[in-house]
Amino acid sequence: MTLTDIAFQNLRRRKGKTFFLLFTFILVVGITIMLNTLAKSMQEDLQKSLSQYGANVVITPKSDHFTLSYGGLSVPGVDYEINHLDYDTLTKLNNNLDLRLNEIAPKIVGTASGKINRYLILGVDFPSELKMKPWWRINGQLPREQEVIIGSDLAQKENLVIGDTLELNRQSYPIVGVMQETGGSEDSAVFTNFKTARWITGIDSWSIIELNTDHPTQATAYLSELLPEAKVSEISQLVEGAKESVDRFSSFSVITSILLGLIGVLIVCVTTTGNINDRTTEIGILRAIGFRQQHILSILIREISIISLCGGVFGYLIGISLPTILAPITFQKSLSLEFNPLVALTVISASVIIGVVSILIPAQRAIQLNPSEALSSI
Amino acid sequence: MSLIKVVEVSKSYEGGDGVVQALTNINLEINEGEFLALMGPSGSGKSTLLSILGGLNSPTTGKLIIDGIDVYALASERLADFRHEYVGFVFQQYQLIPYLTALENVMLPLAITSRTGREQRDMAQTVLDKVGLGSKSLRLPNQLSGGEQNRVAIARAIVNRPSLIFADEPTGSLDSKTAKELLELFQALNQDGLTIIMVTHNRENLEWVSRAVYIRDGVLSQIPQ
Numbered sequence: 001m002t003l004t005d006i007a008f009q010n011l012r013r014r015k016g017k018t019f020f021l022l023f024t025f026i027l028v029v030g031i032t033i034m035l036n037t038l039a040k041s042m043q044e045d046l047q048k049s050l051s052q053y054g055a056n057v058v059i060t061p062k063s064d065h066f067t068l069s070y071g072g073l074s075v076p077g078v079d080y081e082i083n084h085l086d087y088d089t090l091t092k093l094n095n096n097l098d099l100r101l102n103e104i105a106p107k108i109v110g111t112a113s114g115k116i117n118r119y120l121i122l123g124v125d126f127p128s129e130l131k132m133k134p135w136w137r138i139n140g141q142l143p144r145e146q147e148v149i150i151g152s153d154l155a156q157k158e159n160l161v162i163g164d165t166l167e168l169n170r171q172s173y174p175i176v177g178v179m180q181e182t183g184g185s186e187d188s189a190v191f192t193n194f195k196t197a198r199w200i201t202g203i204d205s206w207s208i209i210e211l212n213t214d215h216p217t218q219a220t221a222y223l224s225e226l227l228p229e230a231k232v233s234e235i236s237q238l239v240e241g242a243k244e245s246v247d248r249f250s251s252f253s254v255i256t257s258i259l260l261g262l263i264g265v266l267i268v269c270v271t272t273t274g275n276i277n278d279r280t281t282e283i284g285i286l287r288a289i290g291f292r293q294q295h296i297l298s299i300l301i302r303e304i305s306i307i308s309l310c311g312g313v314f315g316y317l318i319g320i321s322l323p324t325i326l327a328p329i330t331f332q333k334s335l336s337l338e339f340n341p342l343v344a345l346t347v348i349s350a351s352v353i354i355g356v357v358s359i360l361i362p363a364q365r366a367i368q369l370n371p372s373e374a375l376s377s378i
Numbered sequence: 379m380s381l382i383k384v385v386e387v388s389k390s391y392e393g394g395d396g397v398v399q400a401l402t403n404i405n406l407e408i409n410e411g412e413f414l415a416l417m418g419p420s421g422s423g424k425s426t427l428l429s430i431l432g433g434l435n436s437p438t439t440g441k442l443i444i445d446g447i448d449v450y451a452l453a454s455e456r457l458a459d460f461r462h463e464y465v466g467f468v469f470q471q472y473q474l475i476p477y478l479t480a481l482e483n484v485m486l487p488l489a490i491t492s493r494t495g496r497e498q499r500d501m502a503q504t505v506l507d508k509v510g511l512g513s514k515s516l517r518l519p520n521q522l523s524g525g526e527q528n529r530v531a532i533a534r535a536i537v538n539r540p541s542l543i544f545a546d547e548p549t550g551s552l553d554s555k556t557a558k559e560l561l562e563l564f565q566a567l568n569q570d571g572l573t574i575i576m577v578t579h580n581r582e583n584l585e586w587v588s589r590a591v592y593i594r595d596g597v598l599s600q601i602p603q
Contacts, residue, residue, distance in 0.1 A: 001489045001498055013477035285473045289487050290462020292455045372435035
């Protein structure tokens with residue numbers, strides 16, 4: 001019989017206490033991992049939802065002209081009439097998988113003369129545009145060939161409604177929809193599809209290409225090299241806003257994890273201290289038989305190491321498994337099981353270290369007791 | 379030949395009502411091969427003296443010399459080694475480890491030696507056979523009667539072949555038949571050469587011992603045979 005055998009027999013035959021201690025470790029490790037997994041997933045969701053709407057990179061032709069405002073954001077280099085991007089630019093973007101593009105929205109931007117005023121003409125691909133800008137709400141229907149929709153300000157100022165016609169460059173176009181107020185430059189614009197926009201403005205290339213990508217900073221740098229004829233700009237306000245929100249959530253998750261970890265350590269300490277105090281008599285017997293303090297400490301460390309190791313392994317497995325079950329119920333989101341060997345190793349090591357450290361003080365106190373004090377009968 | 383020499387041993391400790399003088403100037407010599415009874419009423423200090431003799435509880439003043447070794451001059455871990463080498467204890471409540479079988483309890487003192495598992499097992503089984511419990515070696519303490527647990531405790535005390543056995547009221551909770559069997563076992567061990575010091579308050583047990591000393595209010599006196 002070895003000291004390890006004694007440790008194993010204690011764990012094997014004191015099933016209740018062993019299970020309780022093991023359960024404590026599983027609970028602490030499992031909950032910490034589970035919350036971290038859920039927080040990480042929520043963080044990714046938050047990042048995605050904050051970045052998936054609206055353009056975060058804009059490609060415009062290189063120009064020495066002044067900056068125009070579009071969509072409430074500064075877009076340098078857009079001039080109504082000068083310089084445009086080749087159609088080939090879009091092909092280059094579509095063929096590049098490294099860009100991690102969520103959406104591409106090219107536009108033809110030009111002007112046309114009405115009876116009295118000049119109008120801003122936006123030729124867009126509505127399906128792409130509506131995905132990128134879900135806040136666009138259109139009363140009526142999307143324009144087909146030779147049809148237009150108009151912004152809410154324009155409709156109000158010129159008293160236009162669906163069914164009226166709008167004269168552009170001396171040709172009338174039926175208004176089939178009115179875009180609800182966005183608070184942006186769209187409110188005064190005339191929208192149509194590419195073919196009609198080309199027809200009205202005479203522009204046969206892209207004026208601006210808006211992108212939504214997961215990594216706007218990297219994409220901007222990459223696209224600047226890929227498209228030397230274009231100016232590629234990151235819309236910093238949107239990216240910084242998203243980054244700040246995600247960073248705040250990330251800090252909150254870290255603080256929550258640390259607090260949970262501390263509570264867990266306290267629970268483990270209280271449990272192990274109680275467990276060792278219950279064994280004072282047993283420690284006295286072993287001391288009376290001739291076991292050295294280090295022998296007893298060694299047995300106690302082996303026991304807690306076995307339990308905390310098993311608790312760490314099971315806790316980690318449960319911690320990564322439970323979110324895959326809970327996430328669809330609580331967040332209406334499916335999560336895949338992700339095993340990270342480095343995290344697993346760190347968590348299991350931490351579990352063992354916490355376990356061993358938590359018994360050191362009560363164990364030292366117990367083994368330093370006079371054997372006759374530890375034994376009630378002698 | 380004197381195996382144990384107790385020199386001017388006193389023991390006092392802090393109690394609820396101030397300092398309690400448990401033992402006062404105890405002088406005692408115990409020869410090798412003796413079967414000594416330590417008698418006295420409850421609270422007289424006999425268990426305290428036994429714990430001091432066994433190296434479990436250091437005296438406030440005085441010396442304990444066993445086999446020429448000044449026991450309480452030893453450092454804590456050397457004192458543990460001393461107990462392991464020289465002493466076997468049989469406690470009043472048997473004090474078996476509840477999660478170990480009878481065989482494993484007996485193997486405990488061997489677990490910190492260099493003996494192999496098989497050697498330990500063989501030695502423990504031999505001793506269990508000797509105390510008449512060979513067939514119950516795989517039972518847990520709670521599956522054994524009081525007398526059987528006492529025998530396991532004796533087997534554990536002698537498995538490492540110590541020179542001394544200290545027994546604290548070993549017959550205290552046994553019926554007379556079981557107590558007699560136990561004392562016969564002690565006598566047999568004594569005849570094998572073991573020195574046995576037994577705390578008892580039962581005068582009937584005196585017929586089994588070679589000498590008895592009486593302790594009252596922490597003061598020792600000899601009982602004539």
